[in-house]
Amino acid sequence: MNFDFSDDQKMLKDQARKFLDDKCTLADVRKILESDASHDDAVWQGLCELGFAGAAVPEAYGGLGLGALELCVLAEELGRCVAPVPFSSSIYLAAEALKLFGSEEQKLTWLPKIASGEIIGTIAATEGAQAPSPNSVKTKLSNGKLNGTKIPVADGETASVAIVLVNTGGSGEQALSLAVVDLTDASVTRSPVNTIDPTRGHAEIIFDNTPAELLGNEGEGWSAYKRVEAGAAVLVAFEQVGGAEAALNMAKEYALDRYAFGRQIGSYQAIKHKLADMYVKLELARSNCYYGAMALSSDASDLEIAAATARIAATEAYRFAAQENIQTHGGIGFTWEANPQFHYRRSKLLALSLGSASRWKDRLISELEKSNVA
Numbered sequence: 001m002n003f004d005f006s007d008d009q010k011m012l013k014d015q016a017r018k019f020l021d022d023k024c025t026l027a028d029v030r031k032i033l034e035s036d037a038s039h040d041d042a043v044w045q046g047l048c049e050l051g052f053a054g055a056a057v058p059e060a061y062g063g064l065g066l067g068a069l070e071l072c073v074l075a076e077e078l079g080r081c082v083a084p085v086p087f088s089s090s091i092y093l094a095a096e097a098l099k100l101f102g103s104e105e106q107k108l109t110w111l112p113k114i115a116s117g118e119i120i121g122t123i124a125a126t127e128g129a130q131a132p133s134p135n136s137v138k139t140k141l142s143n144g145k146l147n148g149t150k151i152p153v154a155d156g157e158t159a160s161v162a163i164v165l166v167n168t169g170g171s172g173e174q175a176l177s178l179a180v181v182d183l184t185d186a187s188v189t190r191s192p193v194n195t196i197d198p199t200r201g202h203a204e205i206i207f208d209n210t211p212a213e214l215l216g217n218e219g220e221g222w223s224a225y226k227r228v229e230a231g232a233a234v235l236v237a238f239e240q241v242g243g244a245e246a247a248l249n250m251a252k253e254y255a256l257d258r259y260a261f262g263r264q265i266g267s268y269q270a271i272k273h274k275l276a277d278m279y280v281k282l283e284l285a286r287s288n289c290y291y292g293a294m295a296l297s298s299d300a301s302d303l304e305i306a307a308a309t310a311r312i313a314a315t316e317a318y319r320f321a322a323q324e325n326i327q328t329h330g331g332i333g334f335t336w337e338a339n340p341q342f343h344y345r346r347s348k349l350l351a352l353s354l355g356s357a358s359r360w361k362d363r364l365i366s367e368l369e370k371s372n373v374a
Contacts (some may be wrong), residue, residue: 038201048117062112079242084199086155094121101216119160124150156203177221234292237314285317308364
């Protein structure tokens with residue numbers, strides 16, 4: 001079985017890399033870090049003009065009609081340059097939820113605007129520090145009106161539409177549904193939330209009798225959310241692999257340039273071991289990401305297992321690479337002026353963006369137990 005990308009997908013990857021190398025350097029990321037902007041609008045608009053926002057959106061809804069594998073190669077490049085753009089919220093989550101569970105009218109209303117970059121989408125599920133669960137969702141949808149608070153919501157300040165995990169009554173998983181909400185409605189209140197990575201804006205969103213409509217069937221929101229989350233986990237894992245590789249390269253370049261006691265620090269065994277360990281974790285994560293990409297592209301029955309495996313391995317690889325990159329730089333690596341902080345910040349953010357590694361380990365164990373019973 002061939003686990004490599006096609007020539008066309010590699011060309012797409014090269015095109016994305018050339019654009020991001022030119023328009024999204026770490027100096028550009030630093031400008032966003034040191035400003036009040038929630039994202040780099042110039043980079044975001046450039047990605048949309050290249051058609052990347054609509055890469056996996058069907059042509060009937062204004063996209064390019066490509067697939068999940070194309071999103072995977074784009075995700076890796078976005079992670080490599082720690083792009084301060086709302087790609088994951090708008091494309092991995094909101095657009096995918098609409099594609100999978102939206103009515104024809106909902107798709108026609110929102111997907112063309114998301115694909116063109118006219119609007120930004122997001123998903124609002126969490127209501128505090130803990131990951132969402134059937135017992136934790138208190139935001140209620142009744143008679144077409146939504147009331148409650150979601151926090152934190154990635155790109156919640158700039159998004160125009162949100163897919164919201166809501167409680168529609170009942171008990172357990174059957175109590176939850178998905179809803180589409182226009183965030184520009186006057187009944188919506190939004191305020192920024194501080195995170196470890198200010199280059200990816202987050203917000204608190206309060207709904208006060210906000211008009212909303214169901215996405216998919218009532219009572220099937222939890223299973224629908226888990227499906228969208230599993231797909232996003234694979235794509236975020238590719239971002240983490242891209243970031244881990246960039247952190248490894250940053251550490252390697254510094255180890256070759258920096259001299260101590262008349263020798264390159266990369267010639268010392270302790271540094272060699274750090275870099276080797278980073279590489280091993282990176283390649284393990286990459287192989288698991290390929291497994292996830294294969295399952296996602298074919299909507300395989302083992303997608304949940306593949307997504308959890310990719311998520312766990314990539315989270316660990318990026319965490320370790322970002323941390324060891326700082327250690328390789330020594331004291332300067334901890335300073336504001338140094339660049340290792342960007343990967344450290346992003347690795348911490350992505351490690352929690354779809355739930356912690358421990359949560360995904362629990363999901364993996366649960367799915368493996370089900371498969372063993374079957």
